Amino acid sequence: MNDGFFKVAAATPSIKVADCEYNKNQILEQMRECEKRGVTAVVFPELCLTGYTCGDLFRDRTLITAAQKALGEILEQTRSMNLLAVIGLPVPVGADLYNCAAVICRGKLLGLPAKSSIPNYSEFYEARHFTPAPAYAETRFCGKTVPLGNSLIFRCESMPELVVGVEICEDLWTACPPSAQLAQCGATLLLNPSASDEIIGKAPYRRNLVNGQSARLIAAYAYADAGEGESSTDLVYAGHNVIAENGTVLAESTLFTTGLTVADVDLQRMLQERLRTTTWSNAGEAYEVSFTMDMPVASLERKFPALPFVPDDTKDLSERCEMILNMQAAGLKTRLKHTGSKCAVIGVSGGLDSTLALLVIVRAFDLLKLDRKGILAVTMPGFGTTKRTKSNAQRLSEMLGVTLKEIPIGDSVSKHFEDIDHDPNVRDVTYENAQARERTQVLMDLANQCGGLVIGTGDLSELALGWATYNGDIMSMYGVNCSIPKTLVRHLVHHAAITGGKELCALLEDVLDTPVSPELLPPENGVIAQKTENIVGPYELHDFFLYYMLRFGFTPSKIFHMAQSAFAGIYDDATIKKWLTTFYKRFFMHQFKRSCLPDGPKVGSVTLSPRGDWRMPSDASSALWLREIESL
Template sequence: MRDGFVKVKAAAPEIKVADTEHNSEKIIEIIERADSDGVKVLVLPELCTTGASCRELYYQKHLLSASDKALQKIAGATAGRDMLVFIGAPLAHEGKLYSAAAAIYDGKILAFVPKESASNDGVFDVAPEFETQIYSESFSWVSLLPRAIFSHKAVSGLNVAPIFSADRQAALSPLYELCANGALILAELSDEPMRICSKNQTSAYLRAESEKYSAAIVSAAPGEGESTTDYVYSGLSLIYEAGEQLSCGEFGASAMSEIDIDYLIDRRRRMKTFKSTDSFDDRRIEWGSSEVGECRLTREYKKLPFVPEKDELEEFCERAMLIQAMGVKKRMEYTGLYKPVIGVSGGVDSTLVVLSCAKALDMLGMPRENLIAVTMPCFGTTERTKSNAVIIAEQLGATLRVIPIDESVKAHFKIIDHSLYDYSVVFENVQARERTMALLNIANKVGGIHVGTKDLSEQADGWCTFNGDQISNYDINAGLTKTMVQAVVRHYAEKTADKILSDALFDILDTPVTPELLPISERGELLQKSEDSVGPYSLQDFFLYHMLMRGTEPKKLIRISEYVFKGEYDRKTLVKWLLSYSRRLFIQQFKRSTTADGPEQMGFTFSPRTGYKMPSDAESTLWLKALDEIKL
């Protein structure tokens, strides 16, 4: 459980209806396999000691007693195992019959947590309101405790609460109270049969509820062996973490993954919507060892966390461009300035801005000639990028202006007494600011607005010139990371019927990302590449997602990165680029504090008004020190 990872599993035993001896053996087999996998929280279906389809047989004392004995046998099989197990079983007490979750750890039944909602067939009673003690010849006195939370002794925040699938339909679901009082993992014991749409419906519910409550839900439903008199059961097992499906199993396959409780705690801190209640103080039960062991990672992480899977990619790209177009459309309508002025470099960022501004003009019913595409070649411009910029502008029907700035840059060097052969930051920034000054002045001259091109990734690491490409009248790339920009441009290239435009777009995507501020080689080849200075953008966006959006600590982030990028980047390389990224993230904040307006796209932005805010003079020492301590 090091680094806040907890391995969980949901599984459905292959039962025989009302055969508790057979069922207990199958359950014990699952427990043994889970233990060998390093599982710390195991969830089995509702009523799995007897089967969930016994109907009137649940009233039989003989079956209830056999279930109690099976529970005690199962509990004995957990002795010496560091694993919290939730098993569904029928439970008789004082003339009432409950469907309960037996919470078992290290050979003991810690408590029974009864189902709160009445069953559809009317067999089981509604859970009692208060705690009571129940007795059985098989397990002596055990608490019957509604809405209980099981808290780990050594791992802060590792709080697990059993729930039932029927509680989803309750007007007052127990989920809010449980989560408000610290439950991070919800162990859902389900009795749901298989229906045509049940998998999608259950997945949609778990996705929504886990995201709503910033929780993990581990759900196990009955599987094969259940009665098919009225239903068929598939053993659907699902694990969700804050809206993301981590694992899914069905028809004998279990679901297993690792929950990142640090991430869930980070989300809860930001929510500030939960209000705990003192009434839960006597509903907490401790479990777990005092030692915190390792947790081997098996969960799948996306290398490109901001780019969706293929089946969602088309809608994602269409909506991303629509948001950009609507943003600049509103800004033009408000100002009455209907000529977007864009500096086009032949790079992916400026290309997307041109595409979206063309769309905005289409939405306004205005000619694309209103779009002023300005290419300003200088010392670092290659024929390849210049040619692509021209092609894009011409194919879209924009007004193209080619304004070489080398002479004006040289004049400025002379004014400030800077050598033409001194390739310091001054050499680069003079060019960037010259371009921005020209674009702003052109916008004034033609009655338009200068639409900026920097993206979210460049804002994060400050890979832009202050008062150069850092500023504009409106910044429509502000809500998209570099990998998102590339995905949207690629989608446009694939769908457009314009072959010339498509070829140019694909060539732009194949061109190394560069600010083109340092001279090219004698052969006209590009020498300055952004990723040589700030690291691969796949890593940058991965760091951005995990460090800022998930609150992942430096050492943990290196561990995750090693796991995800195994075979691509070794530890030394990952530490190098995360050190660089962390340093730049802090020292470049002053650029983000004065950035232009621009639309948010996916729940994260650096807007100084509504986005991620930090002081411009905060120290990065703690983060850098943590990375320096990593053994290479």
Template structure:
């Protein structure tokens, strides 16, 4: 079910005066890695046993002779392990690259920049080897794309000058992201001379632009051993024809997952939070400019989503040179509103200098209950949704009154799980949060809260308040009787599931396995299975709400905008739930 290929880049030390000694030490390290991690392939850098500093001596016939004598030795050593091994050796014509497994030579080709790509199947995946300066990798992007390879191996041994390593990593990341492939680097030179060049051994593995592992010479020879997910590569790459010159076999046996799995895969660097908020602000400011509308209307509950949306409104007005009085912020206390959220809503609106409107909805909702024959005592879905729809009606009518439009506050997690009211809070003129899952909404709000004078303290208290729709009366202590994460489950887990479901279309059983690995210290396997079932049930049942979603900008890779994601509104979750049941 994993459909992964494990590769290991090993930048082994060399002995430039004794090729045999370097080969012996490398063979010992290869055997250790094969036993510890069971990789499908272990590959060494270019000039695997000579290094890159021999200069003219490399052309000497003795070096070629020694290199060819090492071939049977290395084949005998690899006969003792299951992993395929890739290395280079000098020969009479320069240098050749060899791929062997179980003591058998599977492939041999020229190891120089003029040879082009050598393609082969690696444990069922499509792989290619390229000898070039990794800092010039972009020049080869066309050939790489046409090769049809999913995994590109870069054995290298280039001298390092100031800034070179950074350029290499940028090039690899760009090519990996643009082509949706894995690029693995193994840069050699450990043990070589420092005159006239210095070599900086390092290893790195990128998968669809994401760094999975990076090794440098700190405590020993750099090593990167990681699982490449072929399903993720298939989701991001364009199929192409592929011709294999040789084939390696997968390594059989039980292996635990060997790849980083972030619990929050949406945000990789804190600076991305700044960029995301700036995009939210720009999307709203552009909408205001293009429509000529200068007034915004927003319902502010004192909760997390409306807080971030209000900060976006303030940022958009700042960008356009408009005062915050152009924002009509409405607080509409109802049957479930607590004192904490009520006071926080008013405090935030006041701190930002918006136009505050306070409109209680209990009486109007009670009138509606009487009209439809609801006694108001039964705390059912009608009781809850009537409040959400009343608030939306008020916001839309006030927007008509002030000549503005309603800014939606709903987020990606709510849209995915259908935790919103059709014709209620799901309805607006323009939504600014819809591309952000709840965990990211929290991060962005925390990141930008101190940019707005006087707002930081109240935003922090909102961040500390449990997420709740507050549609049922508070408990006897005055606290919210509804807590969303007690109803649905923890957002960190649900947002993780959402990410892999949307971005990669991951099989439910594999998604379950990944979630169990990522959250092994947080939740039990049975609990994760339960929440995966809940996710699929709610996700498929809620498409009709998403199909009627307000306009919004596409701000992230993972979102449910109708241009990014389509599905039938009447599709059942039966197939997916059955797959989870079989776990």
């Protein structure tokens, strides 16, 4: 399997009511198209071999016999297809007639999931023809004894991630859908053959229903709807197909069309999510049918966002940014109120992180109706400070109406070098960290003077990489940016720019244009010489690695392959592999820094608080992960 990805289709053929031969051929044609596209599982609509709108013809033995014969011919013609298909048809058992979905693979009939909830209201009158499904029964069909019922799951022996459950149309719309039990019995892929007629407002409701069920069950869900050819005597069918994965719609058909709706679902991700979610329980009973098929080799059609922390939609992004700023400010507001502090101390450098933190502090003070002059913004120029960043820090503080204080640290650090007998011409880690620690000491002591809190500025990406000085800038009394990745910091500052005044906007845009740097090494010709991304790698790559490693527990090889797709044309394979190695080395090496992080608000699904989402021994070995990367 392609790192757990599995290509699924929801198919709507054009049919003729009661013409099983014609419908069979349409289904076979779409199955062949699935094979060409590398689809490995396809679900067709409810009763598609006969048509859903046959009415009292369902009582006619000729129609029922023709449907069984048509399925037999489909089995015969698909023996060599590496495809699992779910096809709707009526199945008689003694005096009962069941609305079933035949699950077939490589010419074998695996089972007959049957519909549990038989609607008999409004435009539906299925109870006139069909009996609700038993939990489990056996019946002779197409020359083979097979299981029939609403508690069947189909487990692929050659792909452990693939466990299929089937429920039919109305089953999804009930208070307790069978899919819940099927998922708790292991089903990761749920398929729904449906014949849902179209009325105004029903499509968005249907989409939300499918999407919501995929979220509740932490599963992939494919819904195939009846369309062209169903009787229009009283109703219209639009072929509304939806494929969702854990609360995200991956693909959806245009109404009143036929054909395939295809998506690559990540079944491995479903298993990882269930493993992570301790309230998920494997419960209930199901009858398990085993089958086997070849590993799929089709190329992925699924696209991965290069910036997983950042919404693609501009409106969503704006709303998300405003929400995050409010969450950060609310967390700080509560801490200030609890401690009775009317003063906040922050080191401002003119860089992205301290700019965002200062904007958050101002917002928190405004919420508390505190005087902004109680915010002490301290600029501490050192050996690497440039005129541009110093000026931006000063101007921002002035525009926001906070108290600005400048304390150069050059002399203090030089004296410290004398004390520890360090040659200032040796610009090593001691040279750099001495400046970071001096700044932290200044801020802490100023906070003691004014009875305030030191507000940390470090972001999530820096914490993941350990790009922070222990007992230096990693320390504060409250860290407002601790769960904001660098790629999102940029968008938050940009949001503040476009929603602020013209003068503030221009200043913040200049901050955004400034290279990310700790400014601990002397500038060259007055410009920043030390650029973080030249040292540790591009933050957009590291944030991508961080998201999929931390949020889903994906393997380095899977993350690598996803990054190849997401950053195609931007970074070559060697570059991605190089920085992936750096990411894992630094992530493991610097866990000890994260073990003592100060408090700070969680605003997203990925964070590294040692008291919350991430608890890891500081001396864990990275060898397993690095060996896997080396083998790529």
